[in-house]
Amino acid sequence: GENVEQHPSTLSVQEGDSAVIKCTYSDSASNYFPWYKQELGKGPQLIIDIRSNVGEKKDQRIAVTLNKTAKHFSLHITETQPEDSAVYFCAASMYYGQNFVFGPGTRLSVLP
Amino acid sequence: DGGITQSPKYLFRKEGQNVTLSCEQNLNHDAMYWYRQDPGQGLRLIYYSQIVNDFQKGDIAEGYSVSREKKESFPLTVTSAQKNPTAFYLCASSISSGNYEQYFGPGTRLTVT
Numbered sequence: 562g563e564n565v566e567q568h569p570s571t572l573s574v575q576e577g578d579s580a581v582i583k584c585t586y587s588d589s590a591s592n593y594f595p596w597y598k599q600e601l602g603k604g605p606q607l608i609i610d611i612r613s614n615v616g617e618k619k620d621q622r623i624a625v626t627l628n629k630t631a632k633h634f635s636l637h638i639t640e641t642q643p644e645d646s647a648v649y650f651c652a653a654s655m656y657y658g659q660n661f662v663f664g665p666g667t668r669l670s671v672l673p
Numbered sequence: 674d675g676g677i678t679q680s681p682k683y684l685f686r687k688e689g690q691n692v693t694l695s696c697e698q699n700l701n702h703d704a705m706y707w708y709r710q711d712p713g714q715g716l717r718l719i720y721y722s723q724i725v726n727d728f729q730k731g732d733i734a735e736g737y738s739v740s741r742e743k744k745e746s747f748p749l750t751v752t753s754a755q756k757n758p759t760a761f762y763l764c765a766s767s768i769s770s771g772n773y774e775q776y777f778g779p780g781t782r783l784t785v786t
Contacts, residue, residue: 593772604763604777605716612772650715654772660706660731661775665715 563588565653567664574641575672582667584651585633591653594634595661596625599648608649609636641671676700679764679778686758686785694749694781696764704770705747709733710761710780719762722747723770751783758785 564587574580584594592613597605611618611625611634618625622641627634638645648668652661677698686692698705704723708716718731722741736755741747747766751758761782765775 595774597777602780602782604765604779606777607774610774656771659771660718660721663716666713 563591563653563655563662565651565662565664567651567667569667570665571668571670573670573672576641576643578641580636580638580641580645580669580671582636582649582651582669583633584635584653584664585631586653586662587632588653588655589629589632590655592656593654594625594627595652596636597650597652599650599666601647605650638669641669643671643673645669646671677764677766677776677778679762679781682779682781684781684783686783688785689753690785691750691752692758692783692785694751694762694764694783696747696749696778698745698747698766698776698778700766700768700776701744702766702768702776703744704767704773705741706765706767706775707731707737707739707747707749708763708765710763716763719749721770751785758783 567584595610598608599605622639624637648666650666651664654661680695706721707719720739722728725744738750763780764778767773767775
């Protein structure tokens with residue numbers, strides 16, 4: 562089955578700097594890759610997602626890139642702010658009837 | 674407001690007791706999910722339901738049971754057979770299973786002593 566790895570497990574950046582989190586997946590049939598942000602004591606919220614027919618997607622300060630050949634995708638956050646501090650999860654899924662496989666998460670701390 | 678709700682937010686039980694966690698959605702979603710999250714860990718799938726009156730075991734179903742009698746409701750029972758029930762439980766829903774966004778509830782933190 563699908564396996565998703567995520568690195569780094571923790572990341573500290575200075576406010577205003579960029580943050581990059583990387584995920585790799587094992588099953589080349591996966592075609593949907595969401596990123597979730599989870600604040601302390603809350604449920605995860607989708608922040609951006611990408612499907613396998615595109616290589617990059619951007620939404621304001623957040624972007625995701627996908628390399629299907631290498632089977633990895635990355636989350637890029639620019640101009641980080643303290644409110645970006647949270648745990649970020651990547652996931653991969655395929656088609657109807659298949660479930661998400663989540664990565665183990667990255668704890669991002671943005672230092673003022 | 675459309676969304677997914679879980680209750681209660683905090684739940685305390687004695688060992689050996691069954692406990693049921695509530696999950697309700699008014700998003701008209703077909704698929705619903707239960708995940709378990711342990712401190713510093715990712716999300717592990719307990720059970721999922723693709724449609725009303727149907728549900729399937731996830732990766733860690735032992736010691737848990739569910740029902741899906743109504744489209745909007747997917748309660749999870751943590752039975753006394755679950756060896757380590759203390760955890761943060763998250764319910765989610767999506768328009769359909771597969772590669773569609775999952776919407777998560779706020780979670781229930783269960784503590785069993």
